[in-house]
Structures are given as structure tokens and as C-alpha cells.
């Protein structure tokens with residue numbers, strides 16, 4: 658496994674791969690890797706010859722300094738996991754190389770970043786779309802895999818690639834959960850055993866909503882109702898948002914219509930840790 662910190666060294670390596678007509682898949686991450694990230698790597702491996710993973714805790718997408726400082730980092734363990742998974746190349750740039758002194762170019766979308774994560778975290782998605790654009794320009798992959806775990810982010814990247822004609826195919830990776838149902842997240846490391854137990858109400862509530870959907874319910878009031886009653890039953894949880902949305906434009910909907918994929922998106926805070934989750938409204 659080749660590791661690069663320097664952009665030019667990485668470009669030299671990747672141009673050799675291109676010269677051999679090998680296809681390249683890319684999985685951008687912020688490290689503290691878990692089975693969710695590795696599932697994206699495996700997905701890429703089924704489609705391309707070589708897989709590159711980036712590990713970069715992007716300061717521009719943190720609107721809160723302490724969140725950036727508390728973000729878990731464990732490069733040694735990450736590299737070991739990637740090596741074991743058969744990744745070909747890892748890119749670990751520094752902030753100074755990514756954001757040059759005097760940096761003033763940003764990529765931002767009009768509407769998709771406004772609600773949900775964008776409303777609670779000003780500038781967050783501008784940071785995401787900018788760093789992903791930079792990474793695409795550096796790596797120039799044939800495809801890139803993003804997880805459905807961050808569904809709003811995924812839609813933003815898909816829209817950006819379409820609008821700005823990036824020559825890359827975006828592939829969706831399914832949301833991976835722990836055995837107890839909690840969506841895997843690097844932030845779960847910050848949960849005490851007690852907080853984690855309370856957090857299980859999130860996936861429990863989402864599964865209840867999906868079961869209700871499977872039994873025929875299509876109304877936001879009913880589907881969100883069962884979810885919210887689980888959240889309200891746990892005094893340690895603070896709801897940031899829960900919404901039933903159209904998967905395409907993320908507009909809130911009152912009723913799920915035939916042939917219009919819909920999803921519940923939610924963010925909940927547990928003991929100072931903000932957790933995201935979502936579930937597709939499709940028959941279980």
C-alpha cells in the first residue's frame with residue numbers, strides 16, 4: 658500500500674496507474690475508520706482495478722472549533738485496516754497543503770445545503786463540496802463511493818458532480834449499522850456506555866417507522882410519529898431534526914407517493930455528541 662502526503666508525489670503515482678489503463682476508485686474519509694468506511698472500499702473494489710482512500714479531517718467543514726479538536730484521529734489503526742482491506746493507495750494531506758495561505762476559492766450549492774445539517778452547521782457543506790472538488794481534481798478517479806449514512810451530503814455531491822460536469826461516477830454505499838442497530842460513526846467513540854444505550858432509541862424509532870411503512874402507512878404524521886415517540890421516551894436525547902423527505906431534492910413531504918423514493922432524515926444529540934441517521938421508506 659502506497660501512502661502519500663504530498664500532492665505532486667500522489668499525482669506522479671496516479672499517472673502511472675492511468676498509463677497502465679487501470680481504473681481508479683476513490684473513497685474520501687476523515688479517518689477513525691470503521692466497518693462503514695471499509696464497506697465503501699469493498700464496494701469500490703468490486704468495480705475498479707485500484708482503490709485510493711483519502712484521510713483528511715477537513716477544517717473547513719467544522720463550524721465549531723471544539724468539534725474539530727475532539728474529532729477522533731488514529732492514523733496507525735486506519736492504515737492497518739486499509740492495508741488489511743487491500744487498499745492500493747492512501748492520501749493523507751495536511752491542511753496547509755489543501756488550504757494554501759490566502760485560499761479564497763469555494764464551491765457552494767444553492768438549495769440542497771440549506772436545511773437539516775446545513776441549518777445547524779453554517780458553512781459545513783461549503784467546506785464539504787469544496788474539499789471534495791479539490792480531492793476530485795487531485796485524484797481524478799473514475800468513480801467515488803459515498804455512504805448513504807450522510808444522505809444530504811451524498812445528494813449534494815451527486816448534484817455538484819452533475820452540475821459542474823466532474824468526470825467521475827458517484828456510487829452509493831449502504832448505511833452500515835452495529836449489531837445493536839446504531840449507525841456506525843467515528844463519533845460513536847465519544848459515547849459512554851450509558852449514552853450509547855440511550856442512542857439506540859434512534860435506530861429503534863427508525864425501524865418502527867419503516868415497519869409502519871411496510872404495513873401500508875404513507876403519512877409523514879404517522880411515520881414520524883412513531884419515530885418521535887421513541888426519541889421522546891429517552892430523556893437523554895435532544896432532537897435536532899427529523900423529517901420525511903423526497904430523496905431527490907430533500908424537500909419535506911407529507912405523503913410518500915408511489916415511485917418517489919422517500920427517506921426519514923434525523924440528527925439527535927446524546928451527551929454532547931451529535932448523531933446522524935436515516936432510513937429509506939421502502940418495504941423491509
Ligand code: AMP
Nearest residue numbers: 686687693803804806807831832833841
Ligand atoms: P467520514 O469519515 O465520516 O467523513 O465519512 C467518510 C465516508 O464514509 C462518507 O461517504 C460517509 O457517508 C461514509 N460513512 C460513514 N459512516 C458510514 C456508515 N455507517 N455506513 C456507510 N457509510 C458510512
